Amino acid sequence: MLPVRRLLAQPRFPSFSPARSSSNSSHKRYDVIVVGGGHAGTEAAAAATRIGAETLLITQKIQTIGALSCNPSMGGIGKGHLVKEVDALDGLMGRAGDYAGVHFSILNRRKGPAVWGPRAQLDRSRYKEFIQSELLNMPRLTVIEGSVEGLLVSAADPEQPGKHRVTGVRMADGGDKILCSSVVLTTGTFLSGSLFMGRTTSPGGRMGEAPSCAGLSHSLKEVLGLKLGRLKTGTPPRIIRETVNFSLTQLQLPDPQPTPFSFINTHTHCKPEEQIPCHLTVTTPGVDRVVRESLPVNSHVQQDTKGPRYCPSIESRVLRFPGRQHQVWLEPEGLNSDLIYPQGLSMTMPPEMQLRLIREIPALSQAEIHTPGYGVQYDFVCPTQLFPWLQLKSVQGLFLAGQINGTTGYEEAAAQGLWAGVNAGRTALSLPPLSLSRTESYIGVLIDDLVVHGVTEPYRMFTSRAEFRTSLRPDNADLRLTPKGREEIGCVSQHRYQEAVRVQQGLTEALSTLNSISLSPPCWREKLSDVGISENKSTLISGEEMLLYTDVSFSMLASTFPDLLSPYLEFAERIKIEAVYRPHCEKQQREMERMREEESLSLPPDFDYFSQQVSLSNEVREILDRARPSTLGAAMRLKGVTPAATVHLLNYVTKTDRKTRGK
């Protein structure tokens, strides 16, 4: 193993390393094995390593570790929240984005900080470079190339819930067995994946790469008896940059001053002036025509497998909303790339029709396609079979993250990967698994939605999914998660922790200093003449209250009270946001506590919902029996579980609790 590792530790030359799992690896026993090197797999491997677990990452090609297989961008509304949270827990994604970003912007800038969406266009090769150099230089992490053919499964530990226990993986070809305590599967679209283009179908999860081993699907379905579903997605053709007539498009400039994703970065790798623009264009009636003509030869579209409603192919957009103009974003694939990614033109028709279609758009009338678009259909494991710590309820030690759980998107994958890695590591080290609450993070919302409701279409994060949106903001992800990440979870470095504590102290001090400044309205009017303080106001106004006025910024106050406030100028924007949101967050506190209480009441995984001891309607019994929620909170969020039923459950649980405590 050692020689392989030394070779791999040189990320700049990954193509020189056609390494395969050597027979050496079978002698070593790992704490955690992560299968897959996408966004979920890389975060999982890194998180397990940070927890302190000896970890092995198995990927089909080391070269594709950290590949952005679809859009060359990350973040956005809701997704940006996830990036910030992954970063707050010391994950890779935020820092990788800061390194690879070539066009930064904050979406929703006009709509309030709770829904700001930090986003960046990325340089594909830089992103990969960053992720690979991080992983390949990480202590306690080994990376090998290879295909996993199946899982090693033994009888369950009777002390723990579950029917089976995973003990390792079996590699393809050589059939080597590698033993471990926990396995994290992050196989993306490769689980029984098939690719669609026109009328042709071929097995695979990503164009140009070998299909995943059918053995893994078999392990999950037949050996472990898991319930699988099928979803589809797609990617647009890549267009040769120099064939695009950009003069017919609308220029989209980045923010003049890029904002880094990571809480520990003060600036991005890309200099502000080096950022590159995007271009916007729209479809024409000709596009509609080609789509309709393509239908008979477009088998992906004809399938009833569920695709995403929000990232639809151009075919489904035209079919659902005919006669409309649809936006097409022409995004650069990188600083030096000669390719353009046409966001909004995901399609699965035959390549010659793809060319006809794009040429119906004036700016693309001379365009050439480098690689045609295609569709993917793949298996996912119904995520209601998971605990909130992303371990399968029926298989001890087996964790799932990413598209295998029915989600879509890099950020959703990374968030789950991190959390699965944390818990795979903790389980291997005999620490209790942990779950994140909906009240503290979007990651908690994401995982709770998955394990409670399951998915019927690829799941994507939206800010509208978070009930405590005003409290779960991108700006405060570090305050919400970093201290906990160090103190309770164990996945945050000392350096990052210290930074978060420093920021927290700074903010607290700044706010209490602001509150110590208290002036009468006339005094304020004299100092800040442009602010419209109501004439009726007669009571003293504190500095914090002044920040509630839209046109009052912290720096204005700091120039009025330089001695008191200028030490906190580095937090100016955050202080303003805190002050504006504090009253609303306080209102949410009670609701949040109620939810946390409900989430702290756990329901036994083997609970007999059909027993007569708890009074429930048959419908509710069936719903609960099927979903097996881990907590009372999760039970309440199930569709069809009524308030009355929750009361009965609550009574039962608290009564049983008291009884067991009495013993």
Add this chain to the structure above:
Amino acid sequence: VNWQSCCVRCDSSVSSAAGPVDTIYALSSGQGRCGVAVVRVSGPAAGGALRSVAGLSRALPAPRTALLRSILNPQTNEVLDRGLVLWFPGSLPGLRPAEAGEFTQRAFHAGKLDLTEVEGLGDLIHAETEAQRRQALRQMAGDLGQLYNDWSQRLKRCLAHVEAFIDFSEGDLIEDGVLNQVDLDVPQLQMEIENHLCDERRGERLRSGVQVVIAGSTNVGKSSLFNILCQRPAAIVSPIAGTTRDIVETSLDIGGFPVLLSDTAGLRDTGDCVEKEGVRRARHMVELADVTLVLVDSTQLPQEPPMVSGFLREYLMNVLPSGNNYKQQRLLILNKIDLLPKEHISAIQNVLTQTSDLAPVCILSCHSREGLERFLTLLQDRLKTLCGDPLAGSPSLTQTRHRAHLQNCVEALNQYYQYRNVDLALAAEGLRLGLSSLGRITGKVGAEEILDVIFRDFCIGK
């Protein structure tokens, strides 16, 4: 309690993890005022109990078939009532006694009733008067639920459009125009809810009874009127001034409307500390009243008819609370007209028809019962205005609980305007709070439903 009908249902088996069980019985239709009473007997001895109360010597009725029987006291064989008996043999596995409200709860679980309908059913069980029953029926049929659901749907749509604008607008084809519609819909919705709230508590009043208070000076015949209205000598009547010293209350059905009638102590300055307290209570009662019947002894009226209106105006001012709540209904009743000569009465009537600023006037005699018919018709009209016709117009607000949630909703919607142009996340938070207040009446609205509306209404590109 007027038992219109009685129904006994028995089931013989109870399954329980705890093994053999007692036979239990309960008045399933709730305590007290029930039009139809259902008594449920459950357990191993249920069959025997049924045979003895229904006077069936050997055979039990055919299973699940209603049988009209006299219900007997098993000891004395005295007939208690006539009613239906039903037999549910225990071959059905898993049968067990219902817990309080469980039948309704099941219907609620099964989505057959929403929360307002469940409450309507509760009201129906407790409905004492015809108008109450009609309102309860209407609520149970889901009229109120429909109204609240309609609001909830519309607010959900508003929220979905704001959420769509937040989650998708930039880079997607959601035009800024979506908010324009929301800007129109939210105030419209708010206005409708406010109007519903401004019904002057009609529905609640119908549900809990109209407060009618008899007030006036001592010895004008308040207790006599009280006794006539409740058709029994509930209050002591004597020629001695200050006989009634405390509030005497009774509940009545007047023309189908529920009335809580109170007789009060006569208003006068007195040194007697007990009577003083009585007067204080009387004044307090008048303040709370929906309708005040201001009673006057017509023999005390000034002899010269033109002076009458001035006298009555002053009398009213003395009886009614200062500030004179304009919402309060009042009737001026001139009692003891049997003691006045006929000409004098018509002279007074003449004067009063020319005075418009006084309360509506009734002239009657509690002694001879003259004018009583007209008074009752007038009172009924007042009650009708106060309670509203439960079958006309939009359904009335019947529960204080609903009122509180609706008020919260209206307040939350204000937050939308407050932040609309400053911070859309906080503006949306206002709509979310409003929707969750409505949801507390009709049931929750989840994020997934909002997303469904978003995807139905918009073509989302990214």
